[in-house]
Amino acid sequence: MPEYIYPTYAHTASDQDGTWQGHKDRTPPSVNPGMDYACAYGSVVVAAKAGVIRVADSTMGGSGGRLVYITHPDGDETQYLHLSRIDVTAGQTVTQGQQIALSGASGFGSDRYYGPHCHVSLYLHGVNVDFQKYVNITDSHGGGGSNKEDELSAAEVAEIKAHVTAETNRLAEYVRRESRMRLYKNSATGQFMAASILSGRYEILSGQSEVDSLVKNGYLEIANGDAATPQIVDDLRWRNIIAKCPVNIKAIAG
Template identity: 45%
Template sequence: MKGPIMGYQRPSATSAISDSWQGHKNRRPPSQEPGTDYPCAYGSSIVAPFDGTVAEVKTSSSGATGRFVTIDFVDGRRARALHLSRVLVSAGQKVTRGQEIAKSGASANGRDWGVGAHVHETLFPSHRYVFGPNGTLDFERYVGAGGSASFVQVVADRQNYLNAARGERLVVDGLFGAATRDAIKRYQTYLKSRGWYTGAIDGDWGAGTQAGHDNAYAEWVRATQAPPAPQFHTATVADIASLPNTRGLQKIARLYGYKGAFDNQFGASSRAGMQAFLNHNYGGSLAAWLRAKWGYVGNDQWGPVMAAAATRADTANWAAL
């Protein structure tokens, strides 16, 4: 994949919709796989909406889906086109946006004409099937004009995340440009260092990167969504932000994935790095580290004595590391 990512291409030449994603959800009972229905003449060309790898094909007309092609997109999502008459690709095959993958049809329930002629395009948020009325995304929302770069929500989501959790400084424009690719490479390197990713450092956010990210994201959420602090509470890395200086502790955080500046702003990514350090060495406990290394004597509750020990640690680390 070269250059900026574009939005998705519709699977068929038509933009007419015979039943929308919301329409599928509004059915009684609701669709178990809400997607977008595009009416198209039997045998029309069906294309890959985006670059990716064919995850599954079904060449029999059985079941509610009939013949289908499922593609895992390089952006981490999955789509499948249903009711086909002919499948032209096979599982494991790489495809590119706009490449013909099938001929449209009306297959379902064991018949070539089990339904009216149309293609049903389903968009799943990740590389797995999630069935039920709330399992899918509205494909139409992600359609982008062919031939020119356009905003892609999932790219913007990742840019926001990489800025907040990884200290990147990306423009959140929803475009998959060189800077974003480089940031994803750094993220892949980090995921690899944590043992959460074994793939190539290529900047392509595929299934492996997504799986590693799921671990990192869960850790980040745990580290950053500390409940509001009562007056007396078990010390957490969030308490560090109340110290007058934190740049020495940011040096420690940087050894554990923090990429931001030593600026005394002990934000989400500083906390995540510090928490990773504590997890690795002190069972996740700030108090245990301060007792072991910085002369703190006391319980696990945050207070002035522990704050003084943390400040000693900060001052020494700023000077020494």
């Protein structure tokens, strides 16, 4: 049994910014560095290691959104952030691989403040470390246990493969959709911005003519049936979007 297993079917970071080092390199640095695993919204999240639930918070008012903290027998701790649903309670004992939640995008009071992913932080002796360096990389699927197909029935193998295929297709559709840019409007300044947090691109638009150009060329993701309808955000959310998009496109429409 590996000491730590992957908490989701996804084993890779959402992007470079979603790695543990990427969290530390942000300006300002993340207050809780960890791994952002690129999984579809509502994916099963399991306990990376057996332990006792220390925190199961569904209020999602802070930056971590809905979150679960597990204290392990050796005193170390794993933390799971931005969840869409929590399936455990504080004080509950869980086994390695037991479902504890569903992944999400929650934070700052919103169910979809971020893009869908599962953030996992690991604390060894109270020190935040890179979870990816401690997880067993031979474990092929969140849920723990062996990954040897000859220890499973043909029906079980087929079910697992079908699940992985379905989740992969969901993720591919998410990437296709989220790679396009979305339109935002700053409620304080009236400025327009087109941005894609997934691809890391953004552009401050000079006015309605640039918005119309992006719509015409198909660069904007349709929201509520109309690509030209902006999402109204306050100045803090506006600056947070820019901070997550390092590439400033000056003339994306050509």
